[in-house]
Amino acid sequence: xxxxxxxxxxxxxxxxxxxxxxxRLVEAGFRIALTRSNDSASEWKSVVxxxxxxxxxxxxxxxxxxxxxxDYLLRDKDNPSSVISVTExxxxxxxxxxxxxxxxxWEAVNENWMQLKDVLKRPxxxxxxxxxxxxxxxxxxxxxxxxxxxxxxxxxxxxxxIGTMIERADNTARIIDVKYYTLLPSASFVGSPxxxxxxxxxxxxxxxxxxxxxxxxxxxxxxxIAEFLILDRRFPRxxxxxxxxxxxxxxxxxxxxxxxxxxxxxxxxxxxxxxEQDIASIFDTGLHQYISDFIRDNNAIGLQIEQDFLFYG
Amino acid sequence: xxxxxVRSPYQEYQHWFSNEDPTRLMKKSKEAEAFFRRTGITFxxxxxxxxxxxxxxxxxxxxxxxxxxxTRLSKGIEQRVRAVNAFLHDIYHxxxxxxxxxxxxxxxxxxxxxxxxMMGMTPPGKVYTHIVGTDIVRTGENDFFVLExxxxxxxxxxxxxxxxETMLQMFPELFSKIKVQPVSDYPKNLRRSxxxxxxxxxxxxxxxxxxxxxxxxSAYFEHSFLADxxxxxxxxxxxxxxxxxxIAMRTTQGYQVIDVLYRRxxxxxxxxxxxxxxxxLGVPGIMDVYRAGNITIANAPGTGIADDKAIYSYMPDIVxxxxxxxxxxxxxxxxxxxxxxxxxYVLEHLADLVVKEVHGSGGYGMLVGPAASKKxxxxxxxxxxxxxxxxxxxxxxxxxxxxxFTKKELxxxxxxxxxxxxxxxxxxxITSGGLTRVALKxxxxxxxxxxxxxxxxxxxxxx
Numbered sequence: 001x002x003x004x005x006x007x008x009x010x011x012x013x014x015x016x017x018x019x020x021x022x023x024r025l026v027e028a029g030f031r032i033a034l035t036r037s038n039d040s041a042s043e044w045k046s047v048v049x050x051x052x053x054x055x056x057x058x059x060x061x062x063x064x065x066x067x068x069x070x071d072y073l074l075r076d077k078d079n080p081s082s083v084i085s086v087t088e089x090x091x092x093x094x095x096x097x098x099x100x101x102x103x104x105x106w107e108a109v110n111e112n113w114m115q116l117k118d119v120l121k122r123p124x125x126x127x128x129x130x131x132x133x134x135x136x137x138x139x140x141x142x143x144x145x146x147x148x149x150x151x152x153x154x155x156x157x158x159x160x161x162i163g164t165m166i167e168r169a170d171n172t173a174r175i176i177d178v179k180y181y182t183l184l185p186s187a188s189f190v191g192s193p194x195x196x197x198x199x200x201x202x203x204x205x206x207x208x209x210x211x212x213x214x215x216x217x218x219x220x221x222x223x224x225i226a227e228f229l230i231l232d233r234r235f236p237r238x239x240x241x242x243x244x245x246x247x248x249x250x251x252x253x254x255x256x257x258x259x260x261x262x263x264x265x266x267x268x269x270x271x272x273x274x275x276e277q278d279i280a281s282i283f284d285t286g287l288h289q290y291i292s293d294f295i296r297d298n299n300a301i302g303l304q305i306e307q308d309f310l311f312y313g
Numbered sequence: 314x315x316x317x318x319v320r321s322p323y324q325e326y327q328h329w330f331s332n333e334d335p336t337r338l339m340k341k342s343k344e345a346e347a348f349f350r351r352t353g354i355t356f357x358x359x360x361x362x363x364x365x366x367x368x369x370x371x372x373x374x375x376x377x378x379x380x381x382x383x384t385r386l387s388k389g390i391e392q393r394v395r396a397v398n399a400f401l402h403d404i405y406h407x408x409x410x411x412x413x414x415x416x417x418x419x420x421x422x423x424x425x426x427x428x429x430x431m432m433g434m435t436p437p438g439k440v441y442t443h444i445v446g447t448d449i450v451r452t453g454e455n456d457f458f459v460l461e462x463x464x465x466x467x468x469x470x471x472x473x474x475x476x477x478e479t480m481l482q483m484f485p486e487l488f489s490k491i492k493v494q495p496v497s498d499y500p501k502n503l504r505r506s507x508x509x510x511x512x513x514x515x516x517x518x519x520x521x522x523x524x525x526x527x528x529x530x531s532a533y534f535e536h537s538f539l540a541d542x543x544x545x546x547x548x549x550x551x552x553x554x555x556x557x558x559x560i561a562m563r564t565t566q567g568y569q570v571i572d573v574l575y576r577r578x579x580x581x582x583x584x585x586x587x588x589x590x591x592x593x594l595g596v597p598g599i600m601d602v603y604r605a606g607n608i609t610i611a612n613a614p615g616t617g618i619a620d621d622k623a624i625y626s627y628m629p630d631i632v633x634x635x636x637x638x639x640x641x642x643x644x645x646x647x648x649x650x651x652x653x654x655x656x657x658y659v660l661e662h663l664a665d666l667v668v669k670e671v672h673g674s675g676g677y678g679m680l681v682g683p684a685a686s687k688k689x690x691x692x693x694x695x696x697x698x699x700x701x702x703x704x705x706x707x708x709x710x711x712x713x714x715x716x717x718f719t720k721k722e723l724x725x726x727x728x729x730x731x732x733x734x735x736x737x738x739x740x741x742x743i744t745s746g747g748l749t750r751v752a753l754k755x756x757x758x759x760x761x762x763x764x765x766x767x768x769x770x771x772x773x774x775x776x
Contacts, residue, residue: 003563004552095353095528099541103352110353155565257566309565313551 001100006159007311008097012109013163015090019083020140021171022051026073027133028204032197033066043201044069050178050205053081070129074136075120083136084120087113100156104146112139155256158249159309165249166302169242170295175205176229177291199225206237226287227279239294243271246301253309261308266301270294322379322774325491330374338373338718341483345371348482354475354534370767371476372717373483376728376749380494383773386449386457387732387743389641392632394445394734394741397464397619399635401441404618405431415630424624425672426617428580430587434604436613438510438738443575443611444503445734446470446748449642451713458643458710459628460729462620465612466577469748469768470733471535474499474542476770477746492775494745500542502735502742503575509737510609511572519572521545522562524553526578526594536577550578555598560608573609574599580614622671622705623649645710651702659706660697663690666706667758668697681758683709709758715769717751727752729760730771745773 029047033040044064048057053072056079061068074083091113098106119135151157179202199220203209206229215234216224232238247267254260282290306312319327346368349355355366378386403409404421411418421427446467448460477496481488504521511519525536527549540547552562553571561568576583582592587600602608618624624631626647632640648655648666659666668680680693697704714725732747749769750760760766 001565002546002548002552003565004549005546006565092528095533095537098353098537099547106353107351111351114350159565253565259566310563310567313554313563 001155001159003310003312005097005100006155006309007306008093009100009156009159010163010166010305010311012090012093012097013160014167015086015093016109016112016140016143017164017167017171018081019086019090019136021168022073022081022083022086023133023136023140024207025051025175025205026070026129028201029069030066030129030133031204032201035197040066046178048073050174051081052174053079056080066126067123070124074124074132084116087116102146102150104150105143108139108143108146112143115139153252155253158253158256161249162246162305165242165246166298166305168237169239169246169298172206172229172237172239172242173291173295173298175202176226177288177295180287180291202229208235208237211235223279223283226282230282230290231274231279240274243267243274247271250305261304263301263304263308266297266304270297270301322377322382326375326377326487329487329490339720342371342373342718345373345479345483348479349475352475354471369472369762370753371479372751372753372767372769373480374716374718374723375480375770375772376715376730376751377772377774380774380776382455383745385455385641387745389457389459390445390447390449390732390734390743391741392636392638392641393447393459393462393628394442394736396628396632396635397445397462398440398442398736400631401464401613401616401619402435402439403635405615406433406435410631410634413634415634416624416627420623420627421618424618424621426580426615426621428615428618430600430604431613431615436510436603437512437606437609440510440611440736440738441613441616442619442736443507443510443613445736446731447734449730449732450645450710450728451730452710453713456643458645460645461622462625462628463731464616464620465579467731467733468532468535468577469731469750470499471538472768473733473744473746473748473771474538476748476768480770491772493772494775496744496746499733499744500539502744503539504543504545506735506737506739506742507573507575507609507611509739510611512606512609514607515572520570521573521575522548522571524548524550524574524576524578526550526582530577532577539575550592550594550596553596553599555596555602558602558605558607560596560599560602571608573611575611580617583610583614622647622669623651623702626705645707648706650697650704650706655706656697656701659704660694663694663697665709667709668693668704668706671703671705679759681709684757712758715749715751717753717767717769724755726755727758727760728769746771 025047029044032043041064044066048054048064048069051073057072060072060078072079072082076082077085079085091109094101094106094109116136116139119132124132147157147160179198200209202225203212208228212225212228216228228235228238230239233240235241250264250267254264349368349371355368400410410416411421442464444467446463446469448463450458450460452458473496507521508519521543522545523536523540525533525547527533530536537547546562548562553560554563554568556568556570559570560574561570578594581589582594584595584597584600585592586597599608600614603610603614626644626649629640629644632638648659650656650659659668664682664685666682668682670678680689682690685693712727715728716723717726728749728751730747730749733744735742749771750762750766751769752758752760753765753767
């Protein structure tokens with residue numbers, strides 16, 4: 001496979017994942033704003049921060065209001081991470097690697113772009129927002145379904161998955177990073193359940209408010225939530241899960257190619273580190289530090305993969 | 314055709330069509346468009362940033378050619394392709410045809426399409442024109458004229474394939490009633506034909522790749538389509554480099570040697586070291602690898618000298634010179650404006666003629682006299698006088714028409730036809746069919762997709 005093709009698949013999936021994550025962040029923010037209007041500005045601000053676009057947003061707007069944030073995150077072409085921007089980039093990458101995709105996957109990605117271009121053409125009214133977010137989510141599910149159902153399980157599929165997992169791990173880690181202060185046990189909070197709204201926002205941002213309840217019933221302590229987001233082995237957006245999937249996909253490629261690469265060592269080191277700590281010791285050594293390290297390592301692994309497999313000339 | 318009778322190849326179709334409900338057909342026509350958009354069968358138009366990717370309008374009435382007509386046509390194309398290939402070999406070696414005084418030497422030596430770098434170099438298998446798309450028009454029952462030989466990198470074959478695919482999906486019942494020769498073998502034949510032209514030093518199964526200028530090129534869809542259909546990599550210049558005297562592509566496992574490169578990049582951009590130094594699309598040093606015999610470039614660099622519009626007027630002589638036969642397909646009468654008498658004639662009859670740039674393509678920079686205003690004629694005359702050698706002129710042929718499906722009814726429109734010929738040391742293979750381009754405006758003679766033309770499926774009947 002061409003290095004360029006591997007890179008195109010990787011980025012196509014990163015962008016698709018980002019589109020879905022951004023939509024989910026907006027959805028969570030919108031819900032909080034509806035149920036708790038007194039503090040919505042700070043909520044929207046943390047949505048923008050989590051999406052990693054604060055600098056660009058602040059250059060354009062002075063305040064954090066629903067209309068502005070929603071517009072910036074979903075349909076502003078000046079924002080390189082807006083849903084419309086990344087959908088277009090995903091489609092451009094798909095077009096570039098079209099020979100590596102099945103017709104079903106290409107059509108799903110192409111239609112996703114054609115439809116969202118149309119849906120996001122005009123400023124969004126509040127009443128339409130749920131339907132639009134649903135549309136984004138559904139399209140994303142279609143692409144994923146086409147990938148899962150039609151692609152050969154070879155290096156093409158592995159590079160696509162690697163892109164998804166790097167992006168997803170980054171997203172979950174950033175959600176924790178932005179909200180970590182609400183998870184920190186302060187004097188008044190020790191042992192007491194977290195503020196309902198806070199934990200719901202976090203869990204909704206990763207589409208896991210129901211899964212979490214199934215697994216943990218009433219135990220909504222900060223440590224239970226942090227453990228779920230970081231170390232849970234079943235939850236497909238936990239750092240553990242992403243890291244494991246990443247390691248596996250990389251391993252498939254390496255055994256396919258009969259070669260070991262530097263990024264494999266890095267992902268092994270990361271996984272060993274994760275195995276050594278439970279949630280109590282993570283809190284002991286500092287949640288913020290742990291998450292910052294994870295984000296840095298995850299990025300470094302992504303960059304190393306780009307080099308190991310000659311994505312660029 | 315002049316009268317209202319249905320020509321015999323169309324009779325069976327006409328029978329089917331007359332029993333169809335026009336509303337159903339209209340719906341089908343819309344479906345086809347949605348299908349093209351969804352599958353991304355689009356082309357990019359230069360200089361139209363907003364439009365970016367456009368669809369080529371597809372007309373659902375097939376253009377139908379009888380087996381007898383086709384046999385004659387394909388014989389003529391084969392003869393012409395063979396002559397073009399022999400001409401190229403001669404021009405880049407002994408230049409017998411110039412010595413014989415059949416083609417004037419200035420026409421070669423002062424021609425931008427002539428590549429001195431190709432002198433004395435024989436491409437693997439002695440094949441220059443691996444793929445040719447001859448443009449043909451018809452003025453009467455057996456009157457086929459060649460408009461252009463397109464020996465560089467002819468495009469449009471993906472539309473030939475996709476148009477048929479669309480027709481098969483829309484009207485499967487038609488194909489069980491009427492026996493149409495298939496076109497779907499083209500990608501397989503292309504790969505086989507290219508592989509047969511691999512360099513002598515290539516051991517085992519040759520590695521073929523398609524070189525594209527990238528996703529912003531107007532024909533990018535076709536490039537990726539052909540690579541995909543052949544099962545070969547689609548590469549860009551920056552994926553390639555010279556490794557140990559070969560061209561190799563950057564894969565996830567290191568560099569892998571390419572034996573045959575089907576390039577869809579113009580000569581000028583192929584090698585910044587040997588040609589245009591500003592090119593970002595090519596591969597530095599590929600010409601040196603080529604001259605060392607370590608890669609096949611299809612089509613060979615320098616083939617443009619054969620499909621040049623000034624050379625065109627000599628084609629009947631060229632065919633005669635190399636094949637010893639009279640050309641089966643006619644040439645359109647052509648005035649070379651470089652000749653004073655011809656220029657005089659063209660200036661006097663500008664309103665009746667079609668004037669083309671010698672090196673132009675795609676219908677750009679062309680004057681259709683009968684359709685031009687007085688002002689346009691005057692300004693074009695000035696251009697002609699300034700650079701006569703840059704132009705040729707041809708009469709407007711009374712082109713045959715075929716029916717298209719419009720909102721109201723069937724209506725006649727002018728068409729041309731581009732069949733595709735593949736050449737290898739094993740022979741010449743012509744797919745039974747081709748790309749029919751149609752001028753969608755009533756009376757218009759311009760069929761180019763960049764100028765608002767459309768396409769049709771082209772049927773060659775089984776006996």
